[in-house]
Amino acid sequence: MGAQIEPIETMAAELHRLPGVGQKTAMRFAYFIAQMPLEDVRSLSVALWEGRKAIRFCNVCGNYAAGDLCSVCADPSRHNGQICVVRDPRDVAALERTHEYAGLYHVLHGTLSPMEGVGPDDIHIKELMSRLSAEQVSEVILATNPDVEGEATASYIARLLRPMNIRCTRIAHGVPVGGDLEYTDEVTLLKALEGRREI
Amino acid sequence: MGAQIEPIETMAAELHRLPGVGQKTAMRFAYFIAQMPLEDVRSLSVALWEGRKAIRFCNVCGNYAAGDLCSVCADPSRHNGQICVVRDPRDVAALERTHEYAGLYHVLHGTLSPMEGVGPDDIHIKELMSRLSAEQVSEVILATNPDVEGEATASYIARLLRPMNIRCTRIAHGVPVGGDLEYTDEVTLLKALEGRREI
Numbered sequence: 262m263g264a265q266i267e268p269i270e271t272m273a274a275e276l277h278r279l280p281g282v283g284q285k286t287a288m289r290f291a292y293f294i295a296q297m298p299l300e301d302v303r304s305l306s307v308a309l310w311e312g313r314k315a316i317r318f319c320n321v322c323g324n325y326a327a328g329d330l331c332s333v334c335a336d337p338s339r340h341n342g343q344i345c346v347v348r349d350p351r352d353v354a355a356l357e358r359t360h361e362y363a364g365l366y367h368v369l370h371g372t373l374s375p376m377e378g379v380g381p382d383d384i385h386i387k388e389l390m391s392r393l394s395a396e397q398v399s400e401v402i403l404a405t406n407p408d409v410e411g412e413a414t415a416s417y418i419a420r421l422l423r424p425m426n427i428r429c430t431r432i433a434h435g436v437p438v439g440g441d442l443e444y445t446d447e448v449t450l451l452k453a454l455e456g457r458r459e460i
Numbered sequence: 461m462g463a464q465i466e467p468i469e470t471m472a473a474e475l476h477r478l479p480g481v482g483q484k485t486a487m488r489f490a491y492f493i494a495q496m497p498l499e500d501v502r503s504l505s506v507a508l509w510e511g512r513k514a515i516r517f518c519n520v521c522g523n524y525a526a527g528d529l530c531s532v533c534a535d536p537s538r539h540n541g542q543i544c545v546v547r548d549p550r551d552v553a554a555l556e557r558t559h560e561y562a563g564l565y566h567v568l569h570g571t572l573s574p575m576e577g578v579g580p581d582d583i584h585i586k587e588l589m590s591r592l593s594a595e596q597v598s599e600v601i602l603a604t605n606p607d608v609e610g611e612a613t614a615s616y617i618a619r620l621l622r623p624m625n626i627r628c629t630r631i632a633h634g635v636p637v638g639g640d641l642e643y644t645d646e647v648t649l650l651k652a653l654e655g656r657r658e659i
Contacts (some may be wrong), residue, residue, distance in 0.1 A: 266515070266523075266524045266525060266526050266531060267514075267526050268511035268512070268515055269511065269524060271511050272508055272511040272512075273508040274507075275504040275508070276504070276508075278500065278504065279489050279492060280489070280492050281485075286480075288553070289479060289480075290478050290479070291511070291552045292549065292553070293479045294508060294511070294512055295511075295512065299512060299513070300614060301477065302512040303509060304474060305474040305477065306505045306508045306509035307505070308471050309471055309474070309475075309493060309501060309505045310501060310506075311467070312467035312470050312471040312494075312506075313467070313471075313493055313494065315466075315467040316467055316468070316494050323466060327465050327467060331465065350491065351491045352493070353530070367554065368589075370610060376537065391518070400566070406597050407613070434597075438552070
């Protein structure tokens, strides 16, 4: 008893690849697309394919770029001596949403993970080191995730920087704004206590 | 400060059209697609466009079809004299998932809604009536949604069928299986009481 028709099933199978899209949601998307005007589906389809093809990596920082340089590296006002080191381009986007950080980025494209066989040569640490010797850098902000791999990666890079006389900082851990102490895990609470400041 | 690069924004803007996909989710999808292998994005893009182009409506029941007939109408074992009337192809898919219903369908492609100017001639009621005079039909099951428009549509069709000596039934209303009486609205509870059966 298959009322699912083949093109819809093919669409759903492909949409099922997207993060957090289960089979039910994929089917819902596919049925929705089935009744979209042809031109709209065409522009969706073209945007995905052309968009993916257009994506390059910034020659300098490794962020996504439309050309040789990403929009941050291409902006002369952002060259203020700060480099914020993150795991992937999504983290750049997240930090940009704060509209506060005015320096450059460096995207590692991964974090150290001995368990998964990811060593220092597998992520863009070498590229970071050559930037540090070529560019005028006064501070490296380590903004990898506050998880085991992120912490390990941050410590590793911090150790490499120690002889270089560059200020090296780590983003603060603590209770998220709008969060609830009651539901905050112990490790975060401990970090929040350790990082307490005078008010 | 725009770290969002243009192809990603275009992808996100298009994905934002999908049902239940807000701007954040669309951006998450776009970043995910940005790091998918080229071939995978190609097959996603092609599946959506080719899939949408391949979608036809069944000449008989109005369900989605890959050819002239949908998979249900094309299956001779389904011609058992029952026609289940639904609003749209998604409802066919939902009923097929029960793996129990063994008859045919008729898709109205809408429900009567005087408020939105949808009258009997705007949905596929005429097509249903001509099937009833052409095919051997013993029962019409009205499976439009249990909302105002769905009920109105069901009553309207039931009235049309009265002189035709065809058994006409309406799907049962009641408490959903796994549901909770406490959280069931009064109208549904009333219907559940009215529809009670001996055990």
